[in-house]
Amino acid sequence: MNLFVILVILAAISTDVAFSQRRSPKPRGKEMCRSGDGSSYRGFVSKSTLGNTCLNWNKFKIPSGASKGLGNHNYCRNPDQSVMPWCRVRKGKKIVRQLCNIPSCSTPTVKPPQAVDTELTCGEVSERRMHKIVGGSFTPIESHPWVVALFHQGNRFLCGGSLITPCWVLTAAHCFSDGKETNIQRLSVYLGKMAINETDAEKEQGFTVEKLIIHQKYNESNFNNDIALLKIKSSNGGCAVRSASARTVCLPPSHTQLPAGFQCKIAGFGRERYTAWHYSQYLKQAEVKLLSKTDCTSESYYGGLITENMFCAGSPDWSTDACKGDSGGPLVCEVSGRMFLFGVVSWGEGCASPNKPGVYTQVNNYNKWIAAKTGLSKYTTGVMFPTK
Numbered sequence: 494m495n496l497f498v499i500l501v502i503l504a505a506i507s508t509d510v511a512f513s514q515r516r517s518p519k520p521r522g523k524e525m526c527r528s529g530d531g532s533s534y535r536g537f538v539s540k541s542t543l544g545n546t547c548l549n550w551n552k553f554k555i556p557s558g559a560s561k562g563l564g565n566h567n568y569c570r571n572p573d574q575s576v577m578p579w580c581r582v583r584k585g586k587k588i589v590r591q592l593c594n595i596p597s598c599s600t601p602t603v604k605p606p607q608a609v610d611t612e613l614t615c616g617e618v619s620e621r622r623m624h625k626i627v628g629g630s631f632t633p634i635e636s637h638p639w640v641v642a643l644f645h646q647g648n649r650f651l652c653g654g655s656l657i658t659p660c661w662v663l664t665a666a667h668c669f670s671d672g673k674e675t676n677i678q679r680l681s682v683y684l685g686k687m688a689i690n691e692t693d694a695e696k697e698q699g700f701t702v703e704k705l706i707i708h709q710k711y712n713e714s715n716f717n718n719d720i721a722l723l724k725i726k727s728s729n730g731g732c733a734v735r736s737a738s739a740r741t742v743c744l745p746p747s748h749t750q751l752p753a754g755f756q757c758k759i760a761g762f763g764r765e766r767y768t769a770w771h772y773s774q775y776l777k778q779a780e781v782k783l784l785s786k787t788d789c790t791s792e793s794y795y796g797g798l799i800t801e802n803m804f805c806a807g808s809p810d811w812s813t814d815a816c817k818g819d820s821g822g823p824l825v826c827e828v829s830g831r832m833f834l835f836g837v838v839s840w841g842e843g844c845a846s847p848n849k850p851g852v853y854t855q856v857n858n859y860n861k862w863i864a865a866k867t868g869l870s871k872y873t874t875g876v877m878f879p880t881k
């Protein structure tokens with residue numbers, strides 16, 4: 494054998510030795526981040542969460558049954574099914590175990606795009622209703638997620654309303670005693686509120702009012718055309734984000750009528766004009782039945798006070814329930830599993846007086862008006878209403 498060949502062989506061996514020496518402390522696993530308890534972490538973090546430098550594993554007895562990953566290095570590891578990778582550090586004269594903060598492998602949680610209701614997803618009530626309905630008529634906001642609470646000057650409850658598109662709320666014109674002069678900067682609108690005077694940051698969405706449109710033919714002496722629109726805007730410039738406690742309600746098609754006796758629901762915080770001080774701060778609902786025009790315009794009821802833009806509904810026994818709605822709040826009727834906004838709580842004579850049912854603005858007389866004012870005609874065609 495010639496010397497050259499021998500030298501090449503020797504060189505190869507020594508290179509290999511050098512490589513294997515260099516390689517030995519290098520982690521063999523692949524994970525450079527932590528998934529689960531981090532037992533397969535093989536990265537190079539060598540400081541504990543408290544900022545202490547880890548000591549070389551070789552200085553200690555390897556725990557029996559240790560998984561791989563220990564060796565002549567001081568990287569954090571989890572060889573013993575601890576909660577996360579750790580290492581030993583020197584604390585004064587003592588040697589202690591400390592956990593290490595290893596970045597998690599899961600990609601940083603990307604927020605899903607915020608969901609928004611469309612004209613095709615209106616009127617859905619979350620299945621996850623709350624189990625307990627306190628005191629009979631108290632109701633979770635999830636059962637009436639389109640109910641909005643309208644405030645004046647930050648804390649004075651003014652009226653209820655209904656979310657009809659992510660950016661628009663329908664309410665009553667009579668809520669704004671200053672009419673067109675109303676200072677909209679003093680108004681605020683909340684979705685997802687369970688109680689007037691309580692805040693649940695997780696459910697609530699707050700808005701300012703960008704535009705107030707009171708029906709141009711609203712007549713404050715007989716409450717004809719008692720309807721108004723509010724364009725809402727959140728602090729980040731957006732509108733309502735869909736959640737179990739914030740949804741839009743469907744608008745029924747123009748001039749559709751449900752039969753007298755049909756059962757519908759009203760909801761609100763109970764601050765109706767006639768209920769003085771004994772209102773609840775909490776959202777309540779009540780079942781009401783639609784009354785025929787003939788009945789409601791009869792002399793024993795309201796006679797000529799009812800215009801073609803109003804209808805009546807009451808609880809059959811004239812119980813106080815029918816007064817629990819707020820002015821501006823919704824009267825909704827369920828058709829084919831969806832809730833349609835048929836009425837806006839408008840007026841009534843007294844509360845719980847026999848033959849004096851609640852009077853509601855007939856919303857679907859205004860589909861064209863709503864389409865014109867909002868520019869969102871697809872919401873007013875009643876597309877989700879079943880055709881027979």
Ligand SMILES: *[C@@H]1O[C@H](CO)[C@@H](O)[C@H](O)[C@H]1NC(C)=O
Pocket residue numbers: 690691774
């Ligand atoms: C809300 O109002 C009710 C009734 O007035 C009261 O009992 C309750 O303490 C109030 N809650 C808050 C948070 O102010």
Ligand SMILES: *[C@@H]1O[C@H](CO)[C@@H](O)[C@H](O)[C@H]1NC(C)=O
Pocket residue numbers: 712713714715
């Ligand atoms: C408002 O209603 C009252 C009472 O019905 C009526 O006399 C009056 O003419 C109405 N005003 C307008 C502008 O329609």
